[in-house]
Amino acid sequence: VIVGEPIVHRQRGGYSRVVVPDDAASGTLTRGDLVLRAKDGDHDAFDVLARSVTHRLYGTALRILGDVHLAEDAVQDSLIDAWRDLRALRDPALFDAWATRILVRHCYREAKRARTARQVIVTAREETTNPTVDIDDRDRIEGAFRRLTPDHRVVIVLRHYLDWELAEIAAALGLAPGTVRSRLHYALASLRAAIEADERATPSTGGRRP
């Protein structure tokens, strides 16, 4: 057992410690060690890895999909795929990004399967007469967010929930960083347009809508 950096996983910009299995009690395995062990077929090592990312994957899926059951399915399928295809991962340091990429793929699938991701594409962005309209209405934000395309929801969640840098998102999604930047820009523009369209349709009364 190689003693090294404690096993941690990133969550909402912070890090949480993960319990190391009994067979590694004589020392501390690095995350990279665990990935290498898992790639060699050590399911116990994969068990630790999987549990360390489950919360983050679930939180990500829940926000993208907006449904706990779909999110659970996406996470479970992702973990199964991760084990199955782990030998295809070249760089152990990229396990988190790789697992997230798998999760995103399953989120697309779950969204389509359940047809909960109704796509309302907002292409026209009209000028508002009052650009400082209060947008603290969470229902309104959630409603607008749910109307985004899956691509747009994904980049917003990775950037603003996981606090990933553009390069990290690019690596996870297999896109160039510039593409991620563009997609994020369009996603926020669409979100803003959707919020403004909702505001025009139902003027805010300062409280939550029924």
Added chain:
Amino acid sequence: MTGQRRDSDDARTADVERAVRAWLHEVPDRPPDTLASAALDVSRRNSQRAGWLARWHQRSRGPNERLLMASAAAAAAVAVIVAVVALWPTIVGPPGDVAGPAPSLPATSPAPTTTTSPTPAAFDGRVQATIDLDRRATALGSGFSSLWAGDETGRLLRIDPADGATVGMIDLDGVACGPIMSASTSMWLTTCGSGITTAGAITLRVDPATMAVADRYEDGGGDGVGVGAMNGLVWFISDVEEGRLTAVDAVTGEHVRDLTIGGPIRHLTAGFGSLWVSPIGRPVVLRIDPQDGRELASISLSGDSGYLATASDAIWVSEPHQWLVGRIDPVADRVASEIGAAPGVSQLVIGSDGRVVALADEELLAIDRETDSVVDRVPVPRHVAFDAVTTYVLALDDGDVWYADQSSIVQIAPR
């Protein structure tokens, strides 16, 4: 005045950004305690190499059904292996519903092709021939009466589909990643770039007569995919983020002109006097004037546009997130039909007879253009080149459907 409006817009967008960020962090997200355990229980019963078995587990729901399917799959795999060993060399490929004569692949074929290996039951017993590579395939194409396969070591192999022999090989400066396409007198392909992203990819022109790389276009590639040939020019995406298209002379490979569409684009095809591109993250296909880059039409789809292909009477587009394949009428500049396909449908190839074959995550689909319907589905193992990079491993050669299944190329008999 314009500056003030822009400042106001920026402030408003920043407000939205802050608001959605706050909302995202408020969503309660404690996962069920058993969430990971359930998945791990399933994965523990599967080996890492048997990817198709794991997918069976994903599809099933109850534990009894999972066990039953696992047992059936294992028994089927053993049966296939035994049958292939027993009947070799009189047949090639697994036993079952083999349609048509099976080409003989002599064991003396030059390296790296050999003939072996049971094919996963996923192919539904419809394998006509198998050409094994000694490395994992990352890209596939056809042209000049040959199959062309890129592998993970950066080689481009030219293979005779009649006997599976490798008739030429080139060491590329990178791993072939996009589809390998014939256009004019050359084969064209894009490399993956470095790392797990596709940044830094290049486009290559390969002369099939000399089996040499004739031209390298350093700016070509990114994660853009597609080559279009039209009016003596070959077009490819040279800058994904800026939406730049580059035209080179189809014969000499010399640079002719660039067009900038503006905004990120990913897929390209040419036909009906126009260029057709898929902008990233937008549910449209743009029709572009190849002379000056003007947008001639914006064709709305149900979902984000994906892979594009040109047929004799239509432009076809995949919509991977909506599981659709769309047929665009180039006369009316509108979508004539959208056909329910399969999850992750991406690559499309058009046969000389107009037949459309689509590659989805775990299926090959044959689409009848007359009825706009899927007339055949063949389950295939999901192809993962490495790090889950999207791969384009489907090819039509003289009417035959070929699919690169990891380190082998499989000919599939469609119904």
